[in-house]
Amino acid sequence: MLTIFPGWFDGPLHTSLLGKASADGTLDIRVHDLRDWTTDRHRSVDDTPYGGGAGMVMRADVWIAACEAVWNDLPSERTAGALEPPDGARYVAGGDRPRTVLLTPRGRTLTQPLAAELAQEPRLTLLCGRYEGVDERVHDLVATDEVSIGDYVVFGGEVAAAAVIETVTRLVPGVVGNAASPTDESFTSGLLEYPQYTRPPQVRGVGVPEVLTSGDHGAVARWRAEQARELTRRRRPDLLPDEPLDPTSDDPPQRP
Ligand code: ADE
Numbered sequence: 084m085l086t087i088f089p090g091w092f093d094g095p096l097h098t099s100l101l102g103k104a105s106a107d108g109t110l111d112i113r114v115h116d117l118r119d120w121t122t123d124r125h126r127s128v129d130d131t132p133y134g135g136g137a138g139m140v141m142r143a144d145v146w147i148a149a150c151e152a153v154w155n156d157l158p159s160e161r162t163a164g165a166l167e168p169p170d171g172a173r174y175v176a177g178g179d180r181p182r183t184v185l186l187t188p189r190g191r192t193l194t195q196p197l198a199a200e201l202a203q204e205p206r207l208t209l210l211c212g213r214y215e216g217v218d219e220r221v222h223d224l225v226a227t228d229e230v231s232i233g234d235y236v237v238f239g240g241e242v243a244a245a246a247v248i249e250t251v252t253r254l255v256p257g258v259v260g261n262a263a264s265p266t267d268e269s270f271t272s273g274l275l276e277y278p279q280y281t282r283p284p285q286v287r288g289v290g291v292p293e294v295l296t297s298g299d300h301g302a303v304a305r306w307r308a309e310q311a312r313e314l315t316r317r318r319r320p321d322l323l324p325d326e327p328l329d330p331t332s333d334d335p336p337q338r339p
Contacts, residue, residue: 084210085117085149085150085209085211086244087117087128087213088211089114089116092245096248100259101252101258104258109257109258110255115153117145120145128141129141140215143218143219146210147221150176150183151174154180154183155173180225181208182208183210183225184210184230185210185212185230186211186240186243186247187229188214188234188236191228191230192233193243193246193250194270195250198247198254201228202254207251209247212239212240213238214238230247232247274315274323275315
């Protein structure tokens with residue numbers, strides 16, 4: 084991963100299941116500071132846009148030098164400021180390169196099927212852009228994919244990269260302890276998840292559906308399937324291929 088805020092990831096990558104998977108070697112997540120590939124004394128990663136206008140644009144030469152070093156497992160000193168690919172580089176900008184995801188609001192929306200596709204890759208390089216803009220040549224020569232976490236704008240790609248990391252890595256065998264849980268849930272089945280309850284049996288006068296304490300496993304499974312279907316029909320009819328929109332529903336219409 085490449086970012087101008089490497090410290091941003093200190094917490095998320097060392098917490099909970101991600102922290103455990105990194106510690107036990109199931110995952111190898113490396114965070115690189117894009118500024119390590121700058122050449123000027125201010126360590127600038129951006130400049131004013133050609134053609135004028137407000138805001139700054141992230142420089143393609145810095146992104147290219149950084150990615151070529153990271154792809155080829157070279158230290159930053161080897162390529163700082165280089166206009167040509169590093170000697171003996173296997174992966175080069177504009178040529179053969181590992182799957183490289185630029186986080187940007189104009190990208191393909193992150194969904195469970197996209198996460199499953201990315202989880203097949205032996206290695207991913209995530210590029211955290213800043214929202215104001217990234218030189219188009221980074222899109223063309225460096226990224227193999229552009230991914231958005233939704234139709235809204237955050238300050239930069241860091242929060243989006245964290246979403247990609249969590250979504251993808253929990254599909255990697257060995258990261259989630261209970262092997263059944265990543266597939267037995269919302270979006271993998273194509274439906275929202277059924278309601279869950281645990282002790283105590285009464286909370287502020289609200290009880291638990293009787294079927295769940297009946298001990299009848301078949302009835303529990305049928306109830307859960309029905310609840311998942313009904314919740315999806317009411318909240319996310321767009322997830323049900325042949326479901327007409329319900330004009331009488333109180334829930335907000337969701338079909339995109
Ligand atoms: N950067 C800013 N907004 C973003 C979004 N929605 N997805 C990915 N990267 C972003």
